[in-house]
Amino acid sequence: MQKTKLSVCMIVKNEEQFIADCLKSVQPVADQIVVVDTGSTDQTVEIARSFGAEVHNFKWCDDFAAARNASIKYAKGDWIFWLDADERLEADSLKPLKQLLKPEKRPVAYLITIKNLLADGKTFKLSTGHRLFTNHKKLYFEGRVHEQIVYSLARNGGEERPSNIRLLHLGYGLGAEVQARKDQRNRELLLKMVEEQPNNAYAHYTLGQNYGLAGNHQKALKHYLIALEKQKFQKSLARQLLNNISEAYLKLGNFTEAKRFAEQSLKMSNQQIGAYYLQYKIAQAQDQISEAVQWLQRLREKNLAVSKGRLQIENDILLSDNDILFSMAELFLKLNELSKAESCLTEIIGHSDATNDLIKKMANLLIRYQAYELCLKLLQKHMNTTDVEILDLIGVVQIKQQNFIGAIQTYTQILQQQPNNFEVIKRLAGLFFKIGEKEKGESLLKILNDLNQFNQVSMQ
Template sequence: MKLSVCLIVKNEERFLADCLSSVKDVADQIVVLDTGSEDRTREIARKFNAEVHTTAWQDDFSAARNESIQYAKGDWILWLDADERLVLHENSDIKKLLTKEDKPIAYNVQIHNILPDGDNYKISHAHRLFRNGQSIRFSGRIHEQIAPSVSRLGGEERQCNLVIRHLGYALEGDDRERKNKRNRKLLEKMVREAPQNAYAHYTLAQHYGVTGEPKKAARHYERALGLNQFSNRMTASLLNVMAENYLTLGETEKARKRCLQSIRMVPHQSGGYYLLYRIEAQKGNWPEAEKRLLELKRHNAAIRGKEQRIATDIHLSDDFIERLFIPVFFYQNKYEEVCQSFAGLAEEIRSDNGLLALYSESCLKLGRWEQAARALQKLYSGDPQTKYLKALAVAYIKQQKFREAINTYERISALEPEDGDAIRRLAGLYGKIGQMEKSFYLLQKMKST
């Protein structure tokens, strides 16, 4: 059985080569439908022996997708975007899925939507692999789908372990602005054309959320929920994004209500527990935030590598969750736990100034002067505030490293000449090391000012 990989593209020279490289060893045919590129997109596609076709853009993703699959000659079709990569590993032999079938079949593929930090990702699913020649077609002006077509044809949905990495959520600057402008126009048009379509309201609400208009988003999320057209898996996801939007608006009780509804509907998830932690942290309710983090840690580990039961979830790295514990412990005066969590983090995460500040203060509270001094030195190098130098000088004094303390207070005095406390401490330190004349001079200087 043969596989056709189909894409629609426009000005994708930045992403296309990596996308096509990810499928070149499994595709029997690559179809690239260009909707008006002005860069090297078509040239790059031809380097991968892709069949390049062109069409005029009609403000309709489904129309373009349906035109692209008309060129597919394979028994099965995998559709991708240029900012996606098929992830192949030893347990994901796509060829084994390409069986001979006499009815419409669509495989649900896991999408890892990479977040801007490049480490964590949101998990969603989409019907990306389907049987050709069974009249399956796309619908939806934007965020197009084949699921309605498969359902109308009496087809079958199957699960598989294929993974696609999507980089689009990590776009920045002009790329993100162009994409948002294009999407808003199409999403608003789709809602006008189909005001009773819950999915149209849901996707428009998501757009308003990511472009900083949470009040508009809330109206369309509530409309989507009220239309009651989603499965339990999808409704649970909707409730979570509603909760996140209410959290942005500062409406924590509404956020909590939607989270708990989502978890009651689908307990096996990470997203709802992460949001419950954020709600408690935003309120400064640290004991409850700690409880929610422990739940998140347990559920995040449980869903790793297993079937996802919610339509759109989030996967968080162990380090990301562990770093969340540090402020939770700190604001409960659990300084020993802060130090233990900090020690378990990867080196690049321990360089974060916010975490270093909490760790260094915890070390000071525990009397761990040497560790505090090392952390404060690193902290000051990344964020040169004199308050860190003052804390560093105290740590040196506690270790009886008087010359290091003197050097530090000299730096403070040079930065803040009017700081009488620094001069007073310098006078005392010079006295401790026997330099009485210098000590006396500084005391006289204090009196004269």
């Protein structure tokens, strides 16, 4: 039997930073790589050719669908897989993708999960897209921006199927300046699209998302509500629209409406993460701490199920478990439930290397809530207490506790490692004055003065 072949199709412009890793990720499954370039001035084209890609030029016309359609017209494979340069096919998706490449008589499109990495570098927004479809002459893209094949698939009696294939999208974590340029470009195209198709619910939905990312929540809400009025979305997208409306109301301080739409979303699916997160944020914003804990606990249960592959849901978010536990610890500190806060923080340490940054973050949280004993316990139990940064934190806590003798011992340890540390000498001097040992304090101030004079002479 003849092998079923796959064409990977891309459109690019100035993607030298990303395209090599993208092509590496798909090369093991690609029988053909088609790259349509819309005007690169960097090394994008040369890098693409080094991977054996066929490169074709396309004059940009403010229409992503037109560019995508130009790319798939060169496809010779039985199946087409499309992606962007800032996306990577996850390694454990290679085998499942190959297994889907079977002969089909009718148009077929598979939904692929896209893990969109957000700016914090830890949180993912999960979405889905019809990224793998049969090379059928009646399947084509529509939409100036956020282009889709789903409409032509539906018109031609095509079949949509789920899959467990995942793409990692780096685009939302590129930095504020790059993201702002992309958002502005997309906004202009979406405004044209809404003007041309005022009844297109998806255009209003994506324009609302664009305004939301830019922080213009009033305009985002306006377009979300238009989309809600006109939409005939599938369940997952309809649910995400309700979550977006809830989030916009939350950002605008209308907690009643935010809660109402989050509840509607949960009625559609109680197996999601997004609406639980919104309910947590709404409760937190209203200082309803016990309720916020309950929502966060439910959120964590769903988040763990998704991250471990026990639960799959389209159009959702995926949070760092450490971030959830850290937020939970802070809520327990607000409730003065120290043992529960300790349990959360201990679990975080069990998940990861106890780096100084992580321990400092925890210590500063505990100091903020005056949980000094717990802070010392954490620092002394889990870290190398000869480390200067950790010793400094221990000293700060001892001073907060007015344990000046203990603080003197701690800062003396630091001074032994860093004898010319101005700040440590100054702090030790102050501590000796506090306990009435004026002579030792003055001696340290003299050392400080001598160091100052030495440095001034050295600089001349």
